[in-house]
Amino acid sequence: MPKQTIVLPAIRIRQGNQHIFAFGVDGKRVHEFAAVSRVHRTDQTLAGYQRPEVLSHIRAIRRYLESDAALLPNAIVLAFDSRVEFRALDDDTSEVAYSTVGHLIIPMDPELADDEKPAWLVDGQQRSAAIRDADLEEFPVAAVGFIAKDEAEQRSQFILVNNTKPLPKGLIHELLPTTTAELPAAYARRRLPASVLNTLNFGVDGGEGPFTGRISTPTMANGYIRDNSVLKMIENSLYEGALYQYRNSEDGTGDIPSILMHLNFFWGAVEQVFPSAWRLPPTKSRLTHGAGIQSLGYVMDTLTEGVPAAELPGLGIEEVLIELREHCAWTEGTWDFGPDQVRRWNGIQNTPNDVRLLTSHLLRHVRASGVLAIRR
Template identity: 60%
Template sequence: MSRTKRSILRLPALRIKQGSREIYSFAVDGKLLLDFTAVSRIGRAGDGELAGYQRPEVISHIRAIRRYIETDGAMLPNAVVVAFNGEVHFRPSRTASVLDFATVGELQIPIGVDGVDKPALLVDGQQRVAAIRDAEVESFPIAAVGFVADDDEQRSQFILVNNTKPLPKGLIHELIPGSAGYLPPKYARRKLPASVMTQLNLNPEGPFFERIQTPTSPDGYIKDNSVLKMIENSLFEGALYRYRDPIDGSGDEATMVAHLEMFWSIVRETWPDEWALAPRKSRLTHGVGIQSLGYVMDTLTDGYHVDHLDRAEIERKMKSIDQIAAWSGGQWSLAPDDLRRWNGLQNTPNDVKLLTNLLLRAVRN
């Protein structure tokens, strides 16, 4: 039977002020947590917008935690982290607070309506919560920390909470573009490249459409890190630099995407068969090929706005590469004393440099 009336879960809580923000520390029966907390699974909406941020449940991990919870003396001391929407309220108690930044009170959380979005999303602790959900115990109280935030900030907090844990890089790359607030420097540097990469992967008319492997595009065969490195190199030292604001790190993303798609559509048209093959069968879609051709793009297009590029001239230059290329068969003649089988090149700095030099000699001659 559908529940249509909302009830209020009232929990003792401590409100802690951190600058202009507030967080809430409270205890709750882990069996009740999913009554008001949802897990935001990462995916893409129909319009291509990123939805959610959580990776799938890891069954083996959940099973191990569950077995532990079902033993005598089990303890999970780490708090789970939840992000509340504006429906959750804190009512301070009448007792005077000893500390000016900490207030004892009651957290009021609405629960109990089917078909209505839950007022909280789980930012950290989904495997523990799933294990408690499945465990054959009557209850299992846990510590929790909550804060009020919108969807973009939830993603940032998710990245920050998991910064010291081995989150899959692909998941981070998809989350970064839609994240708001502070990000660690290594992630902040990749925010713009990751956003550009996402747009390349989502454009049905573009050469990279669904070819870049990400959590929301698992059938892609070009490694996201290869494309990211290519974009980063061009943003900071190459042709895409002209579209970037070096002060705040922002940029004209639409024009960057147009510039990249113009060049890489020529790559696709020059080598259509090799472009359709996975990296193990074609060095064109391998990291060494993506990065090396990225440097070729910078050489041929640096200093020109995409609207003023001579496509016919670039196509002619790419045909000169075709004469010496060994993307999926034959040999690379890197130097008089350095012949490599087509798959002998690896995604290492040295091999990227060797292949780049070979390709640049071809287009310059």
């Protein structure tokens, strides 16, 4: 049982078949019952959903709050669990059916760990941190809350609330697979690719593949291959290439085990043929650079489109890549793209034009070698 509660006057507003609660609360007390869950991983499981605090921004807000006539009109957003209760006033005289006056009853226990508190801060992390640290007795703020059935719904609301803000793309990519709500079309399109990327990066049931631990994300700080490069490669293939065969176009889901098998087989061959270049960061290797990842993704599509993952071992993909090796300059030398088109190894940039140039170069030599006959 909670050791105490905080009772706040509130207005319950009906939106469809759900409710939100508008209320005021002393910002100094928000952290007593609400946690800020910064995104992290426990083993291979994603936990939390907030971006890391930006200390310089917090300091700037704090200085403003400690000045005369400080005003924060924007509401913070809180996701409550089922322990939070709304009690309507018996004498409610509201003339509209969608709005009810009452009180929010929020349990508090100072002994609870952050992940056990009854509320999560969905939006307003830096404002609340600044209020917490400010040299002030109190600072009431406007707040809006909703009761979420689980953490997946909290993550969905976090993405939707921050949809118009410069939320780090890497954070969105890690959160998308664990969301359940309807999302904007651009996010919905990337939910399956993001699920595949995260599974590649963190392993399948403890197993490892060529991308395991190598993709840079908010929770994989030691990764050196940019997540957006891998995401583009996966997305291109799912919608227009070899991985299309595993995607359900009606609901946007896919056969993830088969997708992973397909990707791990091809990129495992890449790792075997170019071992040194695969282990270097993009500044030292154009293989792990955005241009290299995307271009070899198109090579994968050309060689394996329409071929089920189980049949890939019989195609001789590694032999194809070995023949291609003499035409690659991932870490040294020059790229020979034709007359007046010779570039240093690191002269390739992650631009649409250079990706097309490198892709055409690789596919030209794949086709010239006659290796496409392996698919006949």
